[in-house]
Amino acid sequence: MKKLLALGLLSLLLLVSGCPDTTSHSQGVYMLLDSSGTYKKEIKRAQAIINYLLGTLQPGDSLAVARIDSASFSEKDIISKMTFDRRPSMTNQQKRLFKQRVDEFVANVKGSAYTDITGGVLQAVEYLNETGAGRKHILIFSDLKEELVKGHVRDFPIQLSECKVVALNVTKLRSDNVDPREYYKRVDQWKERVEAGGGHWRVVNDLERLESILAD
Amino acid sequence: MSLPEILIIWPGSPVLSLIIEFVIAILLLYLARGPAHKAIYSLSTIIHSGLRLMARSVLLGEKRVVERNKEVLLATGAKAVERLIEREFYRVDAVVKRDMSGYPALQHKLGDQIARIDEDYRESTEVPVPSPDWVKAVDTLAKLPSKGDSWIANILGEIHKTAQAQYKNTMEEYRKAVSVRHSLLEKMMPYWRRLSQTLDQVDKTIIGLHERSKVIDSRMAEYEDIRNQSEKAVRMLTSSAMTQFFISALVLLIAIGGAVINFNLIALPMSEMVGGGSYIGNFKTSNIAALVIILVEVAMGLYLMESLRITHLFPVIGHMDDKMRIRMIWVTFTILLILAGVEAALAFMRDRIAADMQALRHALATVETAEPVSSWIPTVGQMVMGFILPFALTFVAIPLESFVQSSRTVFGSAVASLLRLIGFALRLLGNVVRYIGEFLVNVYDLLIFPPLWLENVIRNREQHTEVSDIIVNEEVS
Known part of the structure; x- marks a missing residue:
């Protein structure tokens, strides 16, 4: 009788603990910072967004911040990346460390000659797929004007399935003011490229409404 | 060929066509009047009977639910009153055990106190020894006049002195006796008090028991009402269940x-x-x-x-x-x-x-915020x-039990009301269908009123002719 009872309890425990949820509820956020000459002065704003993300992301979520430079398809460009611990207390410590790294980067940031946004996006997709996050966000803090080093090939389709790509603070360049069609063309080109790759495209220029960045 | 063209049977004159069609339709309807009436009546009767049957079934169901509710309500009520009576008996038992168990000792104590009081009382009632009978005679002699005889006067004086001394002695003894009696009565006082206190205590216990017996009596009356399945008991229990339901839900x-x-x-x-x-x-x-x-x-x-x-x-x-x-x-x-x-x-x-x-x-x-108050x-x-x-949260069990028990009655009443409403609606619908049938028959007759009117006229004339023939025949005969 006792054996039966023990077996029943064991089965119940297995039933409760042995049915893991296969769908991932965690979020993965990869933020690309444009550090080109024209955009370097905007980096302080990006810092505020990162702080917002650190305050919003939950235990188990992943966050990575990388710079966009002349050749961004490289892990060397990642400023900081972390998958937060399941325990809130550990997560808080990790967030403090993350903030420290970002602060150091902002203090010592150097402008790059070229802007390889596509390389950065490719790197972001790789990272987010590795994290296994259920919701993937790529935040591009840039004017979206891509300038590639001669010889670098980037004009090919990107696989962005289930990724939400959000362009942040897409500033109008001086040339945009002369001909606004250039701005719209730039944004539309990226939209087409992202949607062609299976991703969702969105532009958030009003940084007062940060909660809309990760909104579904 | 479009639909209106089908209907035009007189080419070039749609109105005439329509009139002809209308007349034909009326004639056809007149010819089919009997079977059409029967069909309408049978249809309405079928629906009416079906709905009445359904209403009857629903109302029977409602009756059964009401009976079941009543049974459950009375059973629950009886159980609750039984528990209350049981609790009252437990209380009486406790009082009896607590107070009545000391009654033999109390009785013994009371007996002792009464015996002492009785003894003291007897002692206190003992009268002092009366003065001897000869004292009166001597006193009478002492008061006799001496008539100047000194010898007699001396004798009488001595007798008087003796009588006075005897009186003093008697008074002294009497005072002593009274004093002893008073002291005895004084000694009785605490016994009286104790006796009074003991009797007060007994009185309180008896009053308490009397009150409990009154409560038991009222509960028993309630219980009897429930056992007799009286309407009063059912109403009381239903009202109580409703109150319990809302309070426990709150x-x-x-x-x-x-x-x-x-x-x-x-x-x-x-x-x-x-x-x-x-x-x-x-x-x-x-x-x-x-x-x-x-x-x-x-x-x-x-x-x-x-x-x-x-x-x-x-x-x-x-x-x-x-x-x-x-x-x-x-x-x-x-x-x-x-x-x-x-x-x-x-x-x-x-x-x-x-x-x-x-x-x-x-x-x-990024903005400076005030330091949180640490406390x-x-x-x-x-x-x-x-x-x-x-x-x-442990005490949730109490309202939960009330809720579960009262919800049985409340939901039962709600189901019964719903069934009653459905039954009423079905009966109403059945009657409405029956009257609709009659209404359709009347509408049918209204549509074919010209031939009906003609039929009436012809029938009246025929009757008139028949009556005239009968009168003529009678006159001839």
């Missing part, structure tokens, strides 16, 4: 509020234990774990109340022998105590995590709440 709502607060108190720190990012289905594991803890506390509370025989939800526990029941009380209480301790610890942990999160938010905020009061408050709420 208390349960308050308890749910307490459970929600409890949940919020332990959900965050649970994420520190089971992980903040893990999910079961669409729910966070930490939330489910917190909920499970609260539900376990409620379950333990139910068992504890059941073991204490305050509630009667689980007959298995109620039928346990006392030894086992007491063990169960201790086990459930210990589990509750442990859970309360765990909750207090979790509440403390919650406060620490919240403070850490607040500090991080301040560090992340131990919220921490202690949360810990106390965490410790008390599990015990407070």
Whole structure:
């Protein structure tokens, strides 16, 4: 009788603990910072967004911040990346460390000659797929004007399935003011490229409404 | 060919065509009048009968539900009154055991006190020895006139002196006797007081018992009413069940509020234990774990109340022998105590995590924010709440039992009302269908009124002719 009872309890425990949820509820956020000459002065704003993300992301979520430079398809460009611990207390410590790294980067940031946004996006997709996050966000803090080093090939389709790509603070360049069609063309080109790759495209220029960045 | 063209049977004159069609239709309807009437009547009768049958079935069902409700209500009421009477008898038993068990001793004490008082009283009633009978004679002689004879005067003087001395002695003895009597009566006073107190005590007990017997009498009358299945008892029990239902629902709502607060108190720190990012289905594991803890506390509370025989939800526990029941009380209480301790610890942990999160938010905020007021009061408050709420939730068992018991009556009444309403609606619908049938027959006749009018005219003329023929025949004959 006792054996039966023990077996029943064991089965119940297995039933409760042995049915893991296969769908991932965690979020993965990869933020690309444009550090080109024209955009370097905007980096302080990006810092505020990162702080917002650190305050919003939950235990188990992943966050990575990388710079966009002349050749961004490289892990060397990642400023900081972390998958937060399941325990809130550990997560808080990790967030403090993350903030420290970002602060150091902002203090010592150097402008790059070229802007390889596509390389950065490719790197972001790789990272987010590795994290296994259920919701993937790529935040591009840039004017979206891509300038590639001669010889670098980037004009090919990107696989962005289930990724939400959000362009942040897409500033109008001086040339945009002369001909606004250039701005719209730039944004539309990226939209087409992202949607062609299976991703969702969105532009958030009003940084007062940060909660809309990760909104579904 | 379009539809209107089909209807035009007189080319070039649609109005004439329509009139011809109308006349043909009226004639056809007139010819089919009898079967059409029958068809309409049979259809309406079928629907009417069907609906009446349904209404009857529903009303029979309603009657059965009402009877069942009444049975359940009376059974529950009888059980409740039985419990009350049983409790009153227990109280009487306790009073009898407490007070009446000392009655032999009390009686003995009273007997002693009465015997002493009696003895003292007898002693106090003993009259002093009366003066001897010759004293009167001597006194009479002493008062005789001496008539100047000195010898006689001397004798009489001596006699008088003797009488005076005897009087003094007697008075002295009398005073002594009175004094002794007073002292005896004085000694009686405490006995009287004690006797009075003892009798007061007995009186109180008797009055208490008398009051209890009155309560028992009224409960017994109530019980008899229930046993006799009187309407008064049913009305009273229904009203009582309704009141119980609403009151217990209100208390349960308050308890749910307490459970929600409890949940919020332990959900965050649970994420520190089971992980903040893990999910079961669409729910966070930490939330489910917190909920499970609260539900376990409620379950333990139910068992504890059941073991204490305050509630009667689980007959298995109620039928346990006392030894086992007491063990169960201790086990459930210990589990509750442990859970309360765990909750207090979790509440403390919650406060620490919240403070850490607040500090991080301040560090992340770009604008300067005011330093939070550090105080131990919220921490202690949360810990106390965490410790008390599990015990407070224990008492959910009482309103839950009332709710479960009264909901049977309330829902039963609601079902009966609903069935009654459906039955009424079905009967109404049946009658409406029947009258619609009659109305359709009338409408039918209205449509074919020209031929009907002609038929009436011809029939009247025929009757008139027949009557005239009969009169002529009678005159001829």
